[in-house]
Amino acid sequence: MSLTVLQAMHDPFLFGAEFDNPTWTAWEAFLAALLGEAMTDEQKAICATHTGRTDLPLETFRRAALICGRRAGKSRVLALLGTCLATLKDYRPFLSAGEVATVGIIAADRKQARTIFRYVRGLISLVPEMEEEVTRETDEIIEMAGRRVVIEIGTASFRATRGYTYAAVLCDEIAFWRDDSSANPDEEILRALRPGLATIPGSMLLLASSPYARRGVLWKTFKRYYGQKGANTLVWKAATRDMNPEFDKQEERDAYEEDPAAAAAEYGAEFRSDIASFVAPEVVEACTVQGRHELPRDSRVRYVAFVDPSGGSSDSMTLAIAHHENDCAVLDLVRERKAPFSPEATVSDFASVLKSYGLSSVTGDRYGGEWPREQFRKHGITYNLSDKPRSDLYRDLLPLLNSGKAELLDIPVLSRQLCGLERRTGRSGKDNIDHAPGGHDDVANAVAGALLMQRARRMPKFTPAMVQKIAEQGKRESFSVWAR
The missing domain is CATH 3.30.420.240 (Nucleotidyltransferase; domain 5)
Structure with a gap:
């Protein structure tokens, strides 16, 4: 019998040792909403608070945006989802000869993407059966040849993300993506990703980030889908301590005292109103x-x-x-x-x-x-x-x-x-x-x-002495016309 992500999260023989803690309660509600699973009354209340919706369907969302404060735990949850999608599902019926299903981890650069990648690696190492399926591993790739699945790091480039068949794409800190090839890298990259997500039924695109300016894909997704009845994209917005009650209160207080606008974005998950694009x-x-x-x-x-x-x-x-x-x-x-x-x-x-x-x-x-x-x-x-x-x-x-x-x-x-x-x-x-x-x-x-x-330097600057000299030469009229 196949396991769900929530079951794997609490199974002592899988990932229970990592997530069997009351501090993950809000994240369990998110996963239940994302995956269309039945929820308790407490989870329904949490979902209503962070999605602005009470009409969540009992089916899996293929698209979701996690707008959460820093240190809320979103990277670990993305790693859990990526690991489960790579190891608990069989994509072989949907793949052509020689084709593999990729779970892509994309961030602004490879160094940042390795955060989720290391969490994935750590989760796989907890389960001997999963560890045995790994046939090749580098600092950026985990390959399971028998499953025809690859977990791979990518960077924020619309050129580098083309040509893959994706089972899932985990986009980390998308509000801060920068790319020398485009003025709007997040939009260009997602446009390049979509065809690769279309091959495998149930493929997932997950955007996660603390918010920044009111522009870009994350802001547009929030404006379009948050709190919208019947929306097919799940938008979850939550402050750091809503998702991680153990986060240091003093650290948060100090941040708000130092720069309230920045702290509201970093820990309060509020898009900044004090930052705007300079020129269209x-x-x-x-x-x-x-x-x-x-x-x-x-x-x-x-x-x-x-x-x-x-x-x-x-x-x-x-x-x-x-x-x-x-x-x-x-x-x-x-x-x-x-x-x-x-x-x-x-x-x-x-x-x-x-x-x-x-x-x-x-x-x-x-x-x-x-x-x-x-x-x-x-x-x-x-x-x-x-x-x-x-x-x-x-x-x-x-x-x-x-x-x-x-x-x-x-x-x-x-x-x-x-x-x-x-x-x-x-x-x-x-x-x-x-x-x-x-x-x-x-x-x-x-x-x-x-x-x-x-x-x-378009026009020379005339000193009073120069003006007087011109006047003395009887050129007041010509100077006046020229100055106009």
Whole structure:
């Protein structure tokens, strides 16, 4: 007789030693709701609280979203589900010759995905019969050839997730997925996953994360399905201590005192209202000149340049060159040197590019103290300090983009980084604009600096002495017309 997940959870010969504790009561209610099993009155009340529904059907949900605070236990529950789906079901009738059923564990990176993978490995090791079925194992794969099942780690990339036949996909911390190949990685990845889930009847897609900003797949799933009668996707929303009563109360209190908005998301499972996307993708697209990747130097044009320095070990070092034309800031060139790289060699390369555009100076931030100035000086380039931090550069760039008075190059990384910027409201009420957690903005920073430098230099500044001289020359009228 086949076992259910809840039965396996409490079976002393399977996983009972790991989950036979009253602190798992709320998770048992979640599993009963997910799998369409009969519930006690207590479990029904818990489900109503965390799903906003009283009409849960007695059938398994194939899609579910777990929106829970950190340390609530969601990774361990995903591991339990993944292990049971890999070992307690037979997918062979649905597989073609040579095909295997995959239980995919996907996170922002492989290191994070290994958390659930290790839990899975630990659960399998508790059961000798399951352990004997493992025919191959690495740091990222557990293969059971007899069952034709593979448990495998994946990363948040729509390219890497294609081509599999999935029995289940466990998506961990999906609110924080970032991918260099897409401005909306969570949506692209789920779109790539769906065909692989269609082959096996009863395949499951499970999204789990503490919440973040009010955007992306997790937010859209919550808005569409939470509390909706008859919805075919189960959305479970719960604070940390609702699911894990043993979590340290003092740790939670300290977090709320330090940053209430962040703590409400981290431990209260509330989507943040103080974070919003900075610029709409449609605006960036409208400013991008399709097919234009770089403009050659024009001897009639006066250029400016902005650099975002880096030490070469983690962040990219970037350079942008721009000019002004017909009341529009035009981006001419972007260079990015990805880490790891030699900072000295990169400065040398950038200096050559600057000179090829007739430039003998470049502007950048205060990163590295004297180092950038000294290195550029060696190559005959003056390094000027920007009078604005990057957050202010982005703030001043937005009107330029919204008004369509900027021409951007058709460079995907630039579009992704601009679209990935976030506006955060601090306790003081002041907005701060920066990349999202795990994201990058090195290219966007250099481009914003260059476009705004050129904008500032569009018209010469007249001192009072210059105005007086023009007046003395009898050119008041022409100056007035010109100034208008």
